[in-house]
Amino acid sequence: MYDVAIIGAGIVGCAVARELSKYDLNVVVIEKSFDVSDGSTKANSGIVHAGYDAVEGTLKAKLNVLGNRMYEDLCRELEVPFSRTGSLVIGFDEDEVKELRDLYNRGVNNGVEGLEVIDGTRLHEMEPNISEKAIAALYAPTAGITSPYELCIALAENANQNGVEFKLSTRVSKVYKYKDLFVIESNKDIVQAKYLVNAAGIFSDDINRMIGGTPFNIIPRRGEYCLIDKSQGAIVNSVIFQAPTKKGKGILVAPTTHGNLLIGPNAIEIPDKENIDTTDVGLQEIINGAKRSVNNINFREIITSFSGVRATPDRRDFIINVPVKGSVNAAGIESPGLTSAPAIAEMVLDLLISEGLKTNKKPKFIKKRIRTKTFIEMDEAEKRASLKENPLFGKVICRCEHVTEGDIISAIRGPLGPKTVDGVKRRLRAGMGRCQGGFCMPRVVEILSKELNISPEEVLKAGEGSYILTGRTK
DSSP states (O other): OEEEEEEOOSHHHHHHHHHHTTBSOOEEEEOSSSSTTOSGGGGOOOEEOOSOSSOTTSHHHHHHHHHHHHHHHHHHHHTOOEEOOOEEEEESSHHHHHHHHHHHHHHHHHTOOSOEEEEHHHHHHHOTTBOTTOOEEEEETTOEEEOHHHHHHHHHHHHHHTTOEEEOSOOEEEEEEETTEEEEEESSOEEEEEEEEEOOGGGHHHHHHHHTOOOOOEEEEEEEEEEEOGGGTTSOSSEEEEOOBTTBSOOEEEEOTTSOEEEEOOOEEOSOTTOOOOOHHHHHHHHHHHHHHBSOOOGGGEEEEEEEEEEEESSSSOEEEOSSTTEEEEEOOOTTHHHHHHHHHHHHHHHHHHTTOOOOBOTTOOOSOOOOOOGGGSOHHHHHHHHHHOGGGGSEEETTTTEEHHHHHHHHHSTTOOOSHHHHHHHHOTTOSTTTTTTTHHHHHHHHHHHHTOOGGGOBSSSTTOBSOOOOOO
16 A cells, blocks of 8 residues: 555656655655656657746746756756756747747746847857858856656655555556545556556556546657767757747757767657657758758768657646545656656645645655666776676777776666666666777676576567567577
8 A cells, every 4th residue: 555656757756756755754656667857858859948838827837947947856866967057948030039038938937037039140159150141149147958768767766765665567448436545456466556647758647548548648759859069069068949839849959967969859740649750851850950950060970860759748737636526647757847847746745735645744755866887987096996896897898988897787786777778778878889889788788687587588678578688509
């Protein structure tokens, strides 16, 4: 029996889990994937939006600005990379400059601080590689960048360190209310909880219907990206947007917290909620969009492409409400969902309290995530001590990102340790470098096989059925 069950372990579900872990509550997170952050979160652009884009008076507007203000403290507590790079929305003609002024006024009404509409001269001083055709920009100094999957993992690990249970590889098939309890049936077991939080992302409309809430629909909208090598990471200093359209904020060009350059996404409505294919047409659209904004990008330095599916609701706002007594929807959380996540978590807690959840603060809440430094992060004295204790810290597995065997073993044995190659990749960046795992993947497979006590043929890249090996050749 649990006090609260959370369905979904993306950025919102894990933020709610961490918020609830501050109290004496028995909480469980149920996630269909093998790992947290394995849905839309892993393919998020990582932009911490300033808050000028959302329509005044919406939950998006309110929670974006509140969430943005929470990021520095949150990322410091969880030891997650975050940088206030600022953002620029560039305009190419007078009609777009008018749009920039409208965005400025909206941002001021939303409470965004420091906004300016700057002219072309200042724009090109700030960003020398911006297209010479850009004549003005909306400058938002409070915008920033983070690593979305690292933040989600950190939220989950910290929640777990504070007592929250995670049931992974657990696909919910049925949810209903029996007397005053929610009953959640899955491929693994049956869970009962007094309160329920629906943070199921692109499947949140299905969960809402199961519990009897007023129906809404989630429209899957795929966005494709290209990740470019660190050689191109300094092309821009801030996040570069184009004036928005009805489909979104357009193709962005942004530095990443690890020194790469990211371009994308487009926005394609698709029938299949789990279709994360990339297409030649889509990737060319992204490249052409990036070329329009920024000069001098060497697109031959693209090291990978990927896509994610956004949980776009059939209305223009987040769906955060009480569908039936004792439950809360945190649904339709598209952009700026990453930015809003910590504020969404507080709102969900308030709604649960209004539904009767009793909250007593934990006297020994672990505020800072207990995290083991990687070998490359250690100073010389720490490196000597680590090597003395475990010589495997001296055995480099991923040359591109300087990840050692000791790092990988520590991660696997840590809280919510990875069980897949992609799980290792998202925690340590092994396989995220220029060669994209060409050298290190076989060794990561070998280490996972040994640590999980399974055969190499059983090691998965990501989810169910994603086997890397089919058998021995010699």
